[in-house]
Amino acid sequence: MFRFLLRRLLVAIPTLFLVITMAFFMMRAAPGNPFEMSRKLPPDILAHVEAKFGMNRPLGAQYVGYLAGVARGDFGPSLKYQDKTVLQIIDEGFPTSLKIGLGALTLATVVGIGLGIAAAMRQNRGLDYTVTGVAILGVCIPAFVLAPLMRQLFASELGWVPTGGLNGPISLVLPILVLALPQIAIISRLTRAGMIEVLHSNYIRTARAKGLPEHTVIFRHALRAAIIPLISYLGPACAGLITGSLVVEKIFNLPGLGKSFVLGALQRDYTVVMGVIILYATLIIALNLVADLVVAALDPRVRLS
Amino acid sequence: METAAIKGRSLWDDARRRLFRNRAAVAGMILLIVYLVAAIVGPYLTPFAYDAIAKNDVWDPPLIHGHILGTDALGRDLLARILIGLRVSLSIGVVATAVSLVIGVAWGATAGFLGGATDEVMMRFVDVLYTLPFIFFVILLMVTFGRNFILIFVAIGFVEWLTMSRIVRGQTLSLKQKEFVEAARAAGLSAPAIIGRHLVPNLLGPVIVYATLTIPAVILTESFLSFIGMGVQEPLTSLGTLISVGADEMDLAPWLLIFPSIVMVTTLMAFNFIGDGLRDAIDPKDR
Numbered sequence: 001m002f003r004f005l006l007r008r009l010l011v012a013i014p015t016l017f018l019v020i021t022m023a024f025f026m027m028r029a030a031p032g033n034p035f036e037m038s039r040k041l042p043p044d045i046l047a048h049v050e051a052k053f054g055m056n057r058p059l060g061a062q063y064v065g066y067l068a069g070v071a072r073g074d075f076g077p078s079l080k081y082q083d084k085t086v087l088q089i090i091d092e093g094f095p096t097s098l099k100i101g102l103g104a105l106t107l108a109t110v111v112g113i114g115l116g117i118a119a120a121m122r123q124n125r126g127l128d129y130t131v132t133g134v135a136i137l138g139v140c141i142p143a144f145v146l147a148p149l150m151r152q153l154f155a156s157e158l159g160w161v162p163t164g165g166l167n168g169p170i171s172l173v174l175p176i177l178v179l180a181l182p183q184i185a186i187i188s189r190l191t192r193a194g195m196i197e198v199l200h201s202n203y204i205r206t207a208r209a210k211g212l213p214e215h216t217v218i219f220r221h222a223l224r225a226a227i228i229p230l231i232s233y234l235g236p237a238c239a240g241l242i243t244g245s246l247v248v249e250k251i252f253n254l255p256g257l258g259k260s261f262v263l264g265a266l267q268r269d270y271t272v273v274m275g276v277i278i279l280y281a282t283l284i285i286a287l288n289l290v291a292d293l294v295v296a297a298l299d300p301r302v303r304l305s
Numbered sequence: 306m307e308t309a310a311i312k313g314r315s316l317w318d319d320a321r322r323r324l325f326r327n328r329a330a331v332a333g334m335i336l337l338i339v340y341l342v343a344a345i346v347g348p349y350l351t352p353f354a355y356d357a358i359a360k361n362d363v364w365d366p367p368l369i370h371g372h373i374l375g376t377d378a379l380g381r382d383l384l385a386r387i388l389i390g391l392r393v394s395l396s397i398g399v400v401a402t403a404v405s406l407v408i409g410v411a412w413g414a415t416a417g418f419l420g421g422a423t424d425e426v427m428m429r430f431v432d433v434l435y436t437l438p439f440i441f442f443v444i445l446l447m448v449t450f451g452r453n454f455i456l457i458f459v460a461i462g463f464v465e466w467l468t469m470s471r472i473v474r475g476q477t478l479s480l481k482q483k484e485f486v487e488a489a490r491a492a493g494l495s496a497p498a499i500i501g502r503h504l505v506p507n508l509l510g511p512v513i514v515y516a517t518l519t520i521p522a523v524i525l526t527e528s529f530l531s532f533i534g535m536g537v538q539e540p541l542t543s544l545g546t547l548i549s550v551g552a553d554e555m556d557l558a559p560w561l562l563i564f565p566s567i568v569m570v571t572t573l574m575a576f577n578f579i580g581d582g583l584r585d586a587i588d589p590k591d592r
Contacts, residue, residue, distance in 0.1 A: 015433045023445060030449040140573040142525055144532040144545070145566045148552035156556070235436070243440045246533055251552065261441070262533050265448045273445070280438045288436055 008292070012285050019281040020070065020274065024063055027270050034079040034268040053079060070278065076271040080264070086275035093257035094279070096166060100248065100256070101241045103176040108183035108237075113227065115184070116191020117218065120226075123196060131188055138185025143244050147178045147251040164253035175248045182244070183237055190233060194226035201225075224298060231295050235288035242280055320510075323586035330582025333575035340572060344392040353382035355389040356540035364558045375560045377550065386542055387565055393543040394572070397458055397527045398520040404462025405523075406516055409469025414500050414508065416470070417477025428474065431467050439464045443526070447535040454537060457530070461523050472515055476508050510587040517580035521573045528569065544569045 035041060035049050050056045054065065069076055075086035119131035154174060155163040162171045198204060199222055207217045246258035257276055264272035324330055348355060352371060358379045365376040367383075374383040416427035446460045480486065481504070489499050528545025530536040532552075537543050544565050551562030 011429075011433065015436055018433065019437055022442065026442070026445040026449050030445070031451075136574065136577060140521075140570050140577060142528060142569070142573075144529065144548055144552065145562075145569065148555055148562060149566075152555055152559075239438060239440075242438060243529065246440070247529065250533060262444070265444055266534075268448075277438060277441050280441065281436070284438055285436045 004296075005289075005293075008289050012289070015285060016278070016281060020067065020278060021063075023274055023277045024066060024270075025059075027265075027268070027273055028059060030268060032268055034270065053077070066274070075275040075278075078269055078272050080267050080269040080272070086271045089260055089272055090257065090275055090279060093255060093260045096172075096254055097245055097249070097256035097258060100172055100175045100179055100254070101238075101245060103172060104179035104183065104241055104244075105237065107176060107180040108187055111180070112184045112187025113191050113223075113230070115188040117195055117223070119188065119192045120195030120199065121218070128192075131192065135185040135189045138181050141181075143178050143182065143247045144251070146181060147174075147248060150174055150178060151251065164251075166254055171252070171254075175252050175254060178251075179241060179244045179248050183240065186233070186237070187230060190230050191226060194229050195222060198222045198226045228295055228299050231291050231298070234291040235284060238287045239284055242284075320583075320586040324582050327582040327585065329578040330586075333578035333582070336571060336575045337579065340391060340568075340575070341395065343388055344395050347388035348385060348392065351382060351385040351388065353385050355385040355542070356381065364554075366558075367560050374564050375558065377554075377558070377561055381540075383547075383561065383564060386547060387544075387568055390542045390544045390547050390565065391568060391572070393537055393541065394524050394527060394545070394569075397461070397543070398524040398576075400458045401461040401465065401523040401527075402516050402519045404459060405465035405469055405519060406512065408462070409466035410473050410505060410508065410512060412466065413470035413473025413475075414477050414504055417474040418481055418496065418500050418504060420478075420481075424474070428471075431470055435467055440526075440529075443530065444533075444535055447530065454541075457527060457536065461526050464526070465519050465523060469512070469515055469519070472511055473508055476511055477504055480504055480507055514580060514584045514587060517576060517583055521576040521580075524569075524573065524576075544572070 033050075033055075035046060041049070047056065054062060057065070066076070075090075078084045078086055078089055081089065115131045115134070119128040122128050151163055151174060154160050161173050165171060204217060204222055207221045208214075212221075242258070245256060246262060248254070249256040249258040250262070257279075260272055261276040263269070264276065358381060362370055362372065362376045365372050367373060367375040369375065372382050372384070374387065376382055377386065412427065412431070416424045443460045443464060446456060450456050486499060486503055489503050494502070524544070527536060527543060528548065531543050531545030532549040534549070536546055539546075547565035548562060548569060551558075551560075551565055555562045
């Protein structure tokens, strides 16, 4: 267990290093610079501004300097927003992104597992086909199709929720729903497949034979084994939520981190882009690790080595 | 292709029979053939060019002035634009999948066949790449090299090969225990020859299934990029770009969102049905 953790952490560090390096040099290879996106500056002013942010040094020196800063937890100032550091921008945007991300993940897990169990218990009957059909639709209707339609229906026509912007928890309802739907589809499919396989196994027959009530068999015995593939899906699910949040934040005009990233990439705000990438890469790596640990705890057949 | 006088039923014959008995998969295939033909020849048949701007036809609703599906904010014919968008989206889907196929099969087959330390290093590398937030790097690529058409193919292909390589490696590990590989080895064939001649053809089943499911994933990724403004450039378009524009103008011209969305969703469904059907047909034990 301890050796496993140590090994994974040792892999995580070079992974993050790779992320930072790739992102740094790709960003710098992009044409244009953050100070001249809208208008040309006179050369002496440009030189002055570049010197202020240390960008007159050779690229290698800047890279080493940036790495040293990151190691100290200093992600530098934003190049576009005066008087704001990258950490401040993350601090402003991340809570919103985290709320819709966590909300969607919770909703997707609860509804997805529920639908998956229901479908597995009524295999090849009406409910099962309905769930499978919904799952197919959920995978095939992308967020950027669903989101404008739902905004039109629930915000513009019915007026139940605001059309966009961030004012109170109610404005997060649609974004969470849109973000959760594709995940509900995938999770219900995984749960259904896992449950069907497990329900045919011998220990379930034993549990039933000794007269346990059906809900105990399903929730205590079967589900525990059936959700293992689901937990392994946690890492990819998180990546999917991050991707989805880029779309959802754009459509619903939410001041989240996805928006900062896309804007930063377009405006060549190097430090903001780097900060967001590092944060998300760390999140995904951490979630993958947690998923592996939970799987090992649930499944005695998986030994951590 | 067809070898002469096959007696009895080969595995592939069986698979084909099972596939054609799957109604959803057949419907998907028919729809896809229609879309393919439409994407290839359609743009030549429409009365309007996809980039022809008409000041007097701005936001025409469907069926007005000969525009079957209406026009956009510049008076361009939506049907012509959807056909071009379909062509772009489908070709990105197929080409990027081909890129991922070549890399994934070569990588996975090599790792699985060589085994040992090579396998360990190669698959560890895949594990590391798996944890990268790839979409960010695709976005950065777009920013760095401009929204280049070919780059979109390559970038997405490079993202999608990881799962393919894992599948292929797993299959290779079990295949290389088989007698025919041992026989090839005994006959003195080199490792590349065994991989190319004996392993890859036997990997075909799962690879085809996964490739069919990769195409819609790629189309989705491309549309996603287009949606956040980093896909193909005007006046060229893709389904994602059309949907993005339609979403902005849906109050004024709902058809600009509805028709491209229908084409997009049905395309994705067709691929998914075919992929699921192929999986059931080729690997019936999974049903």
